[in-house]
Structure formats: structure tokens, C-alpha cells
Amino acid sequence: MLDQARQWLRAARSMAVLTGAGISAESGVPTFRGPGGLWRQYRPEDLATPEAFRRNPRLVWEWYDWRRQRIAQARPHAGHEALVRLERAKPRFALITQNVDGLHERAGSQRVIKLHGDIWTVRCLACGRERRDERVPLPEIPPRCECGGLLRPGVVWFGESLPPGAWEQAEDAVRNCELLLVIGTSAVVYPAAGLIPLAQACGARVIEVNPEETPFSARLDCSLRGPAGQILPALIPLEPNVQTG
Ligand code: BV8
Ligand code: ZN
Numbered sequence: 001m002l003d004q005a006r007q008w009l010r011a012a013r014s015m016a017v018l019t020g021a022g023i024s025a026e027s028g029v030p031t032f033r034g035p036g037g038l039w040r041q042y043r044p045e046d047l048a049t050p051e052a053f054r055r056n057p058r059l060v061w062e063w064y065d066w067r068r069q070r071i072a073q074a075r076p077h078a079g080h081e082a083l084v085r086l087e088r089a090k091p092r093f094a095l096i097t098q099n100v101d102g103l104h105e106r107a108g109s110q111r112v113i114k115l116h117g118d119i120w121t122v123r124c125l126a127c128g129r130e131r132r133d134e135r136v137p138l139p140e141i142p143p144r145c146e147c148g149g150l151l152r153p154g155v156v157w158f159g160e161s162l163p164p165g166a167w168e169q170a171e172d173a174v175r176n177c178e179l180l181l182v183i184g185t186s187a188v189v190y191p192a193a194g195l196i197p198l199a200q201a202c203g204a205r206v207i208e209v210n211p212e213e214t215p216f217s218a219r220l221d222c223s224l225r226g227p228a229g230q231i232l233p234a235l236i237p238l239e240p241n242v243q244t245g
Contacts, residue, residue, distance in 0.1 A: 001224060002011055002231075002234060003223065003224060004040075004053070004222060005061070005207050005222045005224060005235055006234075006237075007220070008179055008205055008207065008221075009086075009179065009181070009207070009235055009236065012090070012178045012179035012205075013090075013091075013176075013178060014090070014091075014093070014176060014177045014178050014179075015084060015086070015090050015093050015094075015177055015178065015179050015180075015181065016087070016091035016094045016095075016096060016170075016173045016174050016177040016179075016180045016181070016199070016204075017054070017093075017094070017095045017096065017180070017181045017182075017183065017193075017199070018097075018098075018174075018180065018181070018182045018183070018185065018192070018195055018196070019083075019095070019096070019097045019099060019104070019182075019183045019184055019185065020098045020099065020141075020183070020184045020185025020186065020187075021034075021096075021098070021099060021127075021184060021185070021191075022034070022183065022184020022185060022186075022210060022211075022228060023079055023099070023103075023183050023184040023228045024071075024074065024101050024103050024184075025184065025227070025228075026057065026077045026079065026227060026228065026229035027074040027075055027076060027077050027103055028032075028070065028073065028074045028076050029070055029071055029101055029103070030070070030171050031184075032186075033186050034186075034212075034227075040212075041047055041243055042063055045130075046059075047059070047063050047120065048155075048157045048158055049061050049157050049158050049159055050157055050159065050160060051155075052175055053152060054151075055222045056210045057142040057150060058141055058193030060142075060143055060153075061138070061141045061142040061143065061153075062141060064119060064137050064155075065137050067119060067135075068119055068120070068136050068138075069136050070139075071101045071103070071119065072136045073107075073113065074101070074132075075106075076103045076104075076106050076107035077228075077229045078226075078232065078233045079183070079228035079229045079230075079231075079232040079233065080104060080106075080107035080109070080227055081107050081233075082232035082233050082235065082236040083095060083104065083107070083109060083232065083236070084107050084108040084109050084188070085236050085238070086236050087110060087111060087154065088111055089236075091113060092176075092177070094111055094113060094169070094174075094177070095109050095111060095113065095115055096113045096115060096168070096170040096173065096174070096192075096195065097112060097113070097115065097116075097164070098115050098116050098185060098192045099114075099116070100114070100116055100117055100118055100119040100153075101119060102118060102120055102157070111179065113166055113170050113173070114163070114165075114166060115162055115166050115167065115168050115170060115192050116155055116156040116157065116162070116192075117155035117156045117163060118154050119153060119154075119155055120133065120134050120154075121133070121152065121153075121154030121185055122143065122151040122152065122153060122154055123152055123153075123154050124147060124149040124150070124151055124154055125147055125149050125150045125151070126145060126147055126148065126149025126150070127145060127147045127229070129145060129147075130133075130154055132236070133141070133151070141196045151167050151195050160207065162191070167191065170195060171190075171195070173196065174195045174199045174202065174204070175198065175199075175202045175229060176202075177199065177202055177204050178204055178205065179205050179206075179207065180195070180196070180205070180206045180207070181200035181206075181207050181209070182196055182203050182206060182208045182209070182210075182216075182220075183208075183209045183218065183228050183232070184209065184210060184228050185208070185210070186212075186214055187214040187215055187216050193215075193216075196216050197216070200219070203243035205221045205222075206220045206221055206222075207220065207221060207222045207223075207224065208220050208222070208223040208224065209224045209228050209231045209232065210223070210224075210225070211225060211226055211227055212225075
């Protein structure tokens with residue numbers, strides 16, 4: 001399995017990678033639906049929706065401020081670093097992430113397509129201004145804009161459409177790749193999860209890395225059952241010749 005996957009990976013001339021919360025688990029950032037996941041204490045519809053924010057911006061911001069503090073203490077791991085090596089080795093490469101934690105960029109990934117926004121950006125509901133805000137913890141909850149307006153996290157909530165351009169870029173990358181590597185996602189959130197069958201429909205091979213089964217595992221070319229921090233470095237070894245394509 002691993003050898004076959006490594007061989008496909010080495011041979012692929014164009015690649016797309018789709019990551020979810022699982023790739024940040026070994027960095028100490030809780031996942032959403034796993035044991036002790038973020039959603040355990042909070043139900044998604046209670047917090048990650050525009051309605052919840054309108055109803056109780058303080059509660060929603062307490063959750064995001066808590067997550068920002070967890071992420072600020074986290075460090076990218078060997079799995080994130082393996083994806084940086086892969087990006088450098090493959091001329092045609094796209095890293096599509098559902099994560100909002102920014103760990104891929106902190107590891108050195110350059111071409112990151114963020115489908116669900118970025119927890120380190122905020123947007124003003126009054127004047128619409130968007131900016132990076134990395135203050136941890138936030139000085140006031142909920143945080144306010146200079147204009148006095150309420151700031152919201154720069155992430156995509158349930159029921160909200162994805163950032164313009166991000167979806168198109170992701171779809172284009174998946175339609176045109178030979179190989180899709182899916183890492184650490186439960187593949188239940190759409191439209192992101194739809195990229196997996198789309199890749200298959202366009203003739204790409206799909207390799208999955210996840211300690212658990214997902215709704216797509218049985219239908220994929222290769223489903224590697226294990227943690228990203230161990231499997232990715234084995235899949236994408238350090239030696240210099242990994243870029244032979
Ligand atoms: C939209 C950002 C429409 C904020 C998030 C009914 C059926 C189908 C779809 C829907 C439906 N009802 C509603 C919908 C649509 C909805 C949706 O898909 N709902 C789901 C729950 C059914 N989708 C939306 O609303 C999307 N928008 O459709 O808009 C529209 C169109 C046009 C115009 C207007 C509107 C927006 C979805 C984005 C929501 N935002 N987060 C934030 O982060 O706070 S989603 C949230 O879930 C995160 O982004 C997260 O990334 C995402 C997916 O979760 P995962 O990343 O997969 O994480 P999870 O915990 O679930 O799984 C972790 C996995 O890792 C597990 O498999 C585990 O085994 C594995 N793992 C654990 N440890 C490791 C590991 N893997 C590797 N190594 C390890 N060590
Ligand atoms: Zn403002």
C-alpha cells in the first residue's frame with residue numbers, strides 16, 4: 001500500500017492535496033468531529049453560523065478566541081513539512097485546505113487555497129474592512145473596528161458561500177490533476193468533500209490518509225489508515241530525489 005502510494009506520488013506530474021482538521025491534530029489543534037473534537041463541547045449550528053453570531057457574538061467570539069489561543073501555541077509538524085517538500089518537487093501543485101488555522105503557511109507552503117477562510121483575519125460588519133488580527137488573546141470580546149462596528153472572524157460559516165475564487169481555483173486544480181491526496185478530513189462538509197468524487201470523475205487517482213474510515217475510503221485507489229504526522233514523511237521522504245517525476 002505505502003510503496004504503491006509512494007510510487008504513484010513520485011510519478012505524478014500534477015497534484016492536488018485536500019486537507020482537513022486532522023492534519024493539525026498532531027500539532028495539538030483539536031479536530032471538529034473526532035474524540036474530544038471542537039464540536040464535542042459546541043454544536044456546529046450553535047457557533048459556526050451567521051445566525052449564531054447575530055444572536056450571541058460574545059459566545060461565538062469566546063470560542064474563536066479560545067481556538068486562536070490553541071493555534072498560537074501549536075507548531076506545524078513533519079506532515080505539514082512533507083507537503084512543503086511536495087510543493088517544491090511538483091511544478092503543477094495545489095494545496096486546498098478546509099482549515100482556518102494557517103499552519104500550512106507557517107510550515108512554508110506557498111500555494112494554499114483556503115476554502116473556509118482564515119481564523120487570523122477579521123471583517124467589520126459595518127464598514128466591511130478586512131484585516132489580519134493576530135492578537136492573542138483578543139483585548140475585548142467581541143472585538144470592534146475603529147469605526148465602532150462589530151468585527152467577525154474571517155471564516156466561512158455554515159450556510160455561507162465560499163470566498164469568491166477559492167472554489168473555482170480548487171475545482172480547476174482537482175479537474176486537472178493526475179493525483180489527489182486527501183488528508184485528515186471526515187469528508188462530510190460540502191462543497192469541499194465534493195472535490196473527492198470530482199477528482200475521480202476526471203480520471204485522477206485518489207490517495208487518502210486518515211486513521212479512520214471516511215464515506216469515500218472504500219471507493220479510493222488507496223486509503224492509508226494512520227496519522228498524517230507519521231504517514232506523510234514516509235510517503236514523501238526527505239531524500240533529494242523525491243522530485244523525480
Ligand atoms: C455552503 C470554518 C451554500 C469555520 C467550516 C446537507 C447535506 C449536504 C450539505 C449540506 C446540508 N446542509 C447544509 C449543507 C451545506 C453545509 C454542509 O456541508 N454541512 C454539513 C455539516 C452537512 N456546507 C456549507 O454550509 C458550506 N457553504 O454550502 O454554502 C451556499 C452556496 C451559494 C450561496 C450561499 C450559500 C460552508 C461550509 C464551511 C463551514 N465552515 N469551518 C471554522 O473553522 O470555525 S466547516 C468545518 O468542518 C471546518 O472548516 C472543517 O475543516 C470542516 C470539515 O471538517 P474536517 O476538516 O473534515 O474535520 P473533522 O473534525 O470533521 O474530521 C477530522 C478528520 O481527521 C477525521 O476524519 C479524523 O479521522 C481525521 N484525523 C484525526 N487525527 C488525524 C486525522 N487525520 C490524519 N492524521 C491525524 N493525526
Ligand atoms: Zn468598521
